[in-house]
Amino acid sequence: MSTLNLNPITKSDRPTSQITIQKRKVGSSKLIAAEHKNTKGYFYVDPQQEVMSSDLQNTVYLHENVAELFGGIDHGVPFRIHTDVGLSEVATCEAATLHLQDGNEDQLRNHLKNERFLLHRGLEEVTDVAGTLTAFDVVSLEPYNYTTLVVTDDTDIEFVDASEAERQRSTTGGGGRPGPDAGRSPGPGDDGEMDVDIDVSPEKPTVSFEDDVAGLEDVKETARMLLALFDPDTKQAVTQRYGENFAARGGSMLLYGPPGCGKTLVSEAIAYEAANNTNIEEEYGDVKFLPVKGGDILSRYPGEAERRVEAVFEEAHRVAQDGFAVLFFDEIETLIPDRSDDNLQRHERSLTNAFLQEMGTDKIEDNLLVIGATNMPFTIDPAASRRFPLQQFIPQPGQAVMRQVWEKELSELEAANEAADIDYDRLGEASTGYTPAEIADRVLGTDLQRDLIRSVIDDDRQPVTPDTEYLLDRLDEHQPKTIRQFVTSVRDEADALEGYPEMRDYVSEQADRLDLSMGGGSLAEQLAAVTDGTDDGTEDNGVGD
Numbered sequence: 205m206s207t208l209n210l211n212p213i214t215k216s217d218r219p220t221s222q223i224t225i226q227k228r229k230v231g232s233s234k235l236i237a238a239e240h241k242n243t244k245g246y247f248y249v250d251p252q253q254e255v256m257s258s259d260l261q262n263t264v265y266l267h268e269n270v271a272e273l274f275g276g277i278d279h280g281v282p283f284r285i286h287t288d289v290g291l292s293e294v295a296t297c298e299a300a301t302l303h304l305q306d307g308n309e310d311q312l313r314n315h316l317k318n319e320r321f322l323l324h325r326g327l328e329e330v331t332d333v334a335g336t337l338t339a340f341d342v343v344s345l346e347p348y349n350y351t352t353l354v355v356t357d358d359t360d361i362e363f364v365d366a367s368e369a370e371r372q373r374s375t376t377g378g379g380g381r382p383g384p385d386a387g388r389s390p391g392p393g394d395d396g397e398m399d400v401d402i403d404v405s406p407e408k409p410t411v412s413f414e415d416d417v418a419g420l421e422d423v424k425e426t427a428r429m430l431l432a433l434f435d436p437d438t439k440q441a442v443t444q445r446y447g448e449n450f451a452a453r454g455g456s457m458l459l460y461g462p463p464g465c466g467k468t469l470v471s472e473a474i475a476y477e478a479a480n481n482t483n484i485e486e487e488y489g490d491v492k493f494l495p496v497k498g499g500d501i502l503s504r505y506p507g508e509a510e511r512r513v514e515a516v517f518e519e520a521h522r523v524a525q526d527g528f529a530v531l532f533f534d535e536i537e538t539l540i541p542d543r544s545d546d547n548l549q550r551h552e553r554s555l556t557n558a559f560l561q562e563m564g565t566d567k568i569e570d571n572l573l574v575i576g577a578t579n580m581p582f583t584i585d586p587a588a589s590r591r592f593p594l595q596q597f598i599p600q601p602g603q604a605v606m607r608q609v610w611e612k613e614l615s616e617l618e619a620a621n622e623a624a625d626i627d628y629d630r631l632g633e634a635s636t637g638y639t640p641a642e643i644a645d646r647v648l649g650t651d652l653q654r655d656l657i658r659s660v661i662d663d664d665r666q667p668v669t670p671d672t673e674y675l676l677d678r679l680d681e682h683q684p685k686t687i688r689q690f691v692t693s694v695r696d697e698a699d700a701l702e703g704y705p706e707m708r709d710y711v712s713e714q715a716d717r718l719d720l721s722m723g724g725g726s727l728a729e730q731l732a733a734v735t736d737g738t739d740d741g742t743e744d745n746g747v748g749d
Contacts, residue, residue, distance in 0.1 A: 206286070206287045206288050206570060207284050207285065207286050207287075207568070207569045207570060208229055208262075208284065208285040208287070208569050208570050208571060209262075209282045209283065209284055209285075209521055209524045209525050209569035209570075209571055209572065210225070210262050210263060210264040210283055210284075210285050210525060211262050211263050211264070211279070211283070211525050211526055212238075212240075212263075212264050212266060212271075212277050212279075212283045213263050213264070213265050213266075214265075214266060214267065214268035214270070214271055214277065215265055215266070215267065215268060216267065216268050217337070218250070218265070218266075218267050218330070219267065219329075219330055219331045219332050219337070220266075220267040220269050220270055220324065220327060220328075220329045220330045220331070221247060221248055221319075221321055221322040221324075221329070221331065222247060222248045222249070222250045222267075223236065223238065223247045223248075223249065223250060223264055223265060223266045224249075224250040224264065224265035224266075225249060225250075225264045225265075225285065226261065226263075226487075228436040228437065228487065229285075229287070229436060229487075229570075230249055230285075230287045231287070231436065231440060233249060233287045233288070233289075234248060234249055235247070235248055235249065235289055235290065235291055235294075236249060236285050236286060236287055236289060237285070237286040237289045237293070238264075238266070238283065238284070238285055238286075239282075239283075239284040239285075239286065240274040240277070240278075240281060240282070240283045240284070241274050241275060241278060241281055243273060243274050243275070243351060244351060245270070245273050245274075245324055245351045245352045246289070246293070246294045246322055246351075246352040246354075247266070247270075247322060248322065250265075261486075261487065261488060261489050261527075262488050262489045262525065262526060262527060262571065264283070264285060267330055269327050269328050269329070269330065270324070270327070272326065272327060273324050273325070273326075273327060273351060279522075279525070280518070280522055281518075281521075282518075282521035282522075282524075282525060282569065283525065284569055291320070291354060294322065294352055294353065294354045295347065295350045295352075295353050295354070296353065296354055296356055296358075296359070297323055297345060297346070297353035297354060297355050297356070297359045298346045298347065298358075298359065298360065299345070299346040299359065299360040299361075299362070300323055300342065300344070300345050300346075300353075300355070300359060300360070300361050300362070301342075301343040301344040301345075301362050301363075301364055301369075301372065302340050302341065302342060302343060302361060302362070302363055302364075303340060303341040303343055303363065303364055303365065303366060303368075303369035304338075304340045304363055305339050305340060305341070306338075306339075307333065307336075307338050307340075309363045311333060311334075312331075312333060312338060312340065313361045313363075315331065315333050316331070316355045316359075316361065317355055317356065317357050317359065317361075319331070319355075320354055320355060320356065321354070321355045322352050322353070322354055322355075323342055323345060323352070323353050323354075323355060324342065324351060324352055325342065325345060325348070325349070325350065325351050325352075326342060327341075327342050328340070328341050328342075329341075329342055341369055343364060343369045343372050343373060344372060401512075402496075402500065402501065402512040402515050402516060403500075404494050404496060404515070404516050404519040404520070405494075406492035406493070406494050406519075406523050406529070407492065407493045407494070407495070408479075408490075408491075408492065408493070409472050409473070409475035409476035409478075409479055409491065409493040409530070410472070410476065411469055411472040411473045411476055412473055412476045412477070412480070413427075413473045413476070413477060415612075416469055416473060416612065417466060417469050417470060417473050418601065418605045418608030418609055418612065418640070419601050419602075419604070419605035419608065420466060420470065420598065420605075422596075423459075423470060423596050423598065426594070426596060427457075427470075427473075427474045427477060428477065428481075430457065430474075430573075430594060431474070431477060431478050431482050431484065432482070433451060434478070434482065434484050434487070434488075434528075434570070434571075435482065435483055435484075435487070436487070439451050455568045455570070455572065455573060455574065456563070456568065456573070456574040456575070456576070456591055456592045456593065456594070457474075457573070457574075457575045457576075457592060457594040457595070457596065458536075458575075458576045458577075458578070458581065458589070458592035458594070458595040458596070459471065459575065459576070459577045459578075459595075459596050459598050460577070460578050460579070460581040460595065460596075460597060460598065460704065460707065461579070461597050461598035461599050461600075461707065461710075462579060462599070462600055462639070462686065462687055462690045462710075463579050463639070463641070463686055463690060464639030464640065464641030464642060464686045465598050465599060465600050465601065465639050465640060465641070466598050466601075466640065467534070467577035467598050468495075468532075468534060468577060470598065471493075471495075471530070471532040471575045471577060472493055472495070472532070474530060474573070474575065475491055475492075475493040475530035475532075476493075478491045478528060478530065478573070479491035484528050485527070485528070488527050488528040488571045489526055489527030489528060490526070490527040490528070491527060491528045491529075491530065492523050492527060492528070492529050492530070493530050493532065494516075494519065494520055494523060494529060494530065494531045494532065495532045495534065496516055496531070496532065496533050496534070497533075497534045497535055498533060498534060498535035498536055498537070498538035498539045499535055499538060500512075501513060501516065501538075501539060502538060502555075506551060507554075509539075509551070509555050509558075510554060510555055510558035513539065513555065513558045513559055513562060514558065514562065516531070517531075517562040517567075520572055520574075521569070521572065524569055524571045524572040527571070528571045528572075528573075529571065529572050529573070530573045530575065531572065531573070531574045531575070532575045532576075532577070533574070533575070533576045533577065534577050535577070535578065536576035536577060536578050536584070537578040537579075537580045537581070537583050537584050539555060539556070539559050540555075540556045540559050540560070540584050540585050540588035540589075541553075541555075541556060541583060541584070541585060542556075542583060542584065542585045542586070543556050543557075543585050544585075545583075556585050556588060559588060560585075560587060560588055560591065563588070563591040574592075576592055579690065580694070581595075581703075581704050581707070582694075582697055582700035582701055582703060582704060582707075583700075597704070597706035597707055597710075599706070599710050600637075600639060600687055600710070600714075601639075601640060602636065603632045603633050603636050604632065605632075605640075606631070606632040606635045606636060606638065606640070606643070607628045607629055607631065607632025607633075608632075609632075609635075609640045609643055609644070610626075610628050610631040610632060610635070610643065610675075611628050613643065613644055613648050614626060614648070614670075614675075617670055621669075621670060624669070624670045624671060625671045625672065626670075626671060626672050626675065627672040630672055630676070631672065631675060631676070631679075634676055634679055635647075635679060637684045637687065637717075638684040638686075639684070639686045639687065641686070642682070642684060642685070642686055646682050647675075647678055647679055647682055648678075651678075652678060655668060656668055656670075687714055687718070688718055688720070691711055691714045691715050691718060691720055692720060694711060695715070695720065
């Protein structure tokens with residue numbers, strides 16, 4: 205089902221059974237389902253579409269009376285539009301008691317049957333009869349407790365006067381035979397909500413693939429193909445040519461690999477790509493990036509982490525309602541640990557369940573993209589992993605990409621200092637084995653900044669000449685630690701790595717290079733035993749977290 209989270213705007217100059225929505229978003233659909241605050245109602249798509257699509261963006265227009273169906277409109281709660289629905293999903297109205305305020309009852313009865321009008325429980329409906337907007341009250345429906353029923357030729361329609369309508373409402377509360385929704389208890393968010401101390405601040409993405417992410421060409425291409433499917437025309441063309449399965453984009457993406465190699469940068473760059481190199485903002489509105497660290501959600505208090513997960517998604521839905529949201533979870537493995545792990549505590553399993561509930565297929569709208577990043581994908585619950593159909597390995601970069609890392613980090617320094625004669629090829633070769641984050645944060649971090657500042661404010665010091673030799677000397681003062689620590693931490697996970705062959709092969713190569721071993725032999729030997737010695741030797745490149 206295609207789902208949108210749109211901003212509802214109420215108006216009075218339209219039938220209650222119709223909504224106006226950007227045509228490109230609904231395609232050929234003639235019927236939609238609107239879901240808000242645990243209530244779902246069905247509506248026809250306005251056949252006139254009198255508002256140009258460029259004016260609508262993420263807005264849906266509906267009659268002001270429809271707000272009563274949902275108990276009022278709360279703009280802090282998602283207003284979801286489901287487009288892949290059919291009239292067969294709407295229950296047939298067997299009998300309806302109506303009160304016509306002014307007009308011809310027989311004419312209205314025939315009109316409702318001819319139009320297969322959608323009646324909504326308890327509303328003052330408005331319909332266009334022969335060019336005149338005509339209002340009438342829905343006093344009772346059979347079966348009752350459906351929010352929407354469709355009128356057919358067999359529907360028994362009875363009209364009553366105002367006093368009888370009031371009497372029936374007061375004595376029967378709507379009356380009639382119950383439908384399957386009778387007695388449904390309120391869902392989450394009705395009452396008893398608690399304040400949650402989690403900050404999810406939408407940001408304008410500033411990191412780009414072109415300027416900030418070196419290498420990772422396969423990942424960039426995959427991201428661009430994913431974003432292309434948010435263009436309704438592109439999606440429709442793919443569907444017509446290759447079928448719906450190949451036009452399904454998933455709506456979520458998992459980035460995994462060793463720490464410090466680019467997962468966070470890639471995530472923000474995807475948001476930047478969406479904002480600047482696609483027509484997504486034209487279709488939906490402003491693109492916002494919402495970064496969240498898994499550790500910030502965890503809590504020692506029972507139920508608090510689950511409420512924080514819910515609050516994060518609520519904010520993402522709110523942002524998406526006004527445009528397009530990219531929700532990024534760093535350290536996502538802390539939120540969705542494998543529930544089959546015997547060492548897991550009950551509250552950890554509960555947290556996984558809470559996340560799975562928020563990531564349900566009917567919860568993620570088309571204008572919300574969820575990205576998760578992890579160093580340890582094999583610790584993630586399998587059901588949660590399936591919520592991320594698109595999964596990309598982000599490895600430690602090789603020499604060519606490390607060269608680009610140096611060049612990106614030093615471009616301003618080289619431009620400002622004529623004496624800075626830098627051989628980036630030598631630096632890239634010398635820094636193989638480091639992660640981009642180690643170069644940016646340690647080698648070129650605060651120690652270097654302190655050296656440069658001291659040379660300016662201390663009259664006794666000579667100016668620093670940041671040439672190749674100077675930078676190589678600084679590199680020699682450090683040792684690459686991240687990859688060794690990472691490989692050491694996963695040395696006991698040879699079996700679990702089978703589900704992630706690219707990471708398995710990478711860990712095997714690094715274990716062999718670093719000569720890491722354990723009781724049963726080197727990690728590379730164990731992995732080779734698990735895989736019968738096969739090794740694809742695949743490699744990709746990336747730049748720092």
